[in-house]
Amino acid sequence: MQFAQVIAETRERSGTMSREEETPSLPHFSRDLESPPHWSTGEHIANPVSRRASSLALAFVVLCLLVAFEVTRAVDWWGLSLALPLVSYPLDVVASVVTFLGAASVTGTIAVALSYNWWRRRGEQGLVPLLMFVGVALAAVLKYVLPHPGPPLEFSRHVQLPLLLHFAEPLDFHLATPYSFPSGHMLRTTFLVALLSEHWPRWRAVGWTVICAMAFTRVYLNDHWVSDVGGGLLLGLTLAAVAASISSRSPPRR
Secondary structure, eight states, rough: OOHHHHHHHHHHHHHHHHHHHHTTTTHHHHHHHSOOOOOOOHHHHHHHHHHHHHHHHHHHHHHHHHTTTTTTTHHHHHHHHHHGGOOOOHHHHHHHHHHHTHHHHHHHHHHHHHHHHOOOOOOOEEGGHHHHEEEEEEEHHHHSSSSSOOOOOGOOOOOOHHHHHHGGGSOOOOOOOOOOSHHHHHHHHHHHHHHHHOOOGGGGGHHHHHHHHHHHHHHTSSSSOOOHHHHHHHHHHHHHHHHHHHSSSSOOOO
16 A cells, blocks of 8 residues: 555656646747737738749740741731731821830830839839839840841831921930840830839729830831830830839838
């Protein structure tokens, strides 16, 4: 009986000690439940946007290779053949107005104004519209190194414009380059439309209407091939996706 009593007391003491050892971990576990780890919303948003930017950049590189190896020639001539029968004075005026909206002076002013306005409200992340000038520089380099001459001069024509549009011509600054890929008008217009659509989605349909109109006028006015328009579109969308990825990142918490 005495031996059995000693064993029972030993078991009771060991059980009490084990409970005392486990007790400190319970408050720690409850604290973890009360304050779960913080996940940055910006990281979840940035990941798909970054993947979209990477996919668009890859598509642009592929198109550059196709243009360099003249794989797009058939599509280019097909687009020009569709535009030539549509030539008319009213359409010349409309196309010239749309083209002016994509001029470097107009789009550059918009990008700088947006950057200043957003910088005042968001800080450094508000400067993302300035990425458009990175695209302009890249497009200028490609127009010197990627051998892709523009449409033949024999298809060019003198466009009769109203007097008001003649006064606006000096504002449409154009850098003379040996090649035409990609379209700078398409690049700048697409970038600004895609960037603004991220902030005002309700205007996305209107913005894409402007992009489609710009694409048509570039070919209609014999300034670019279809492949040039596609290159400007992809490069503009790529830079807009990069800008959206930067804007969606949350500032580091301290």
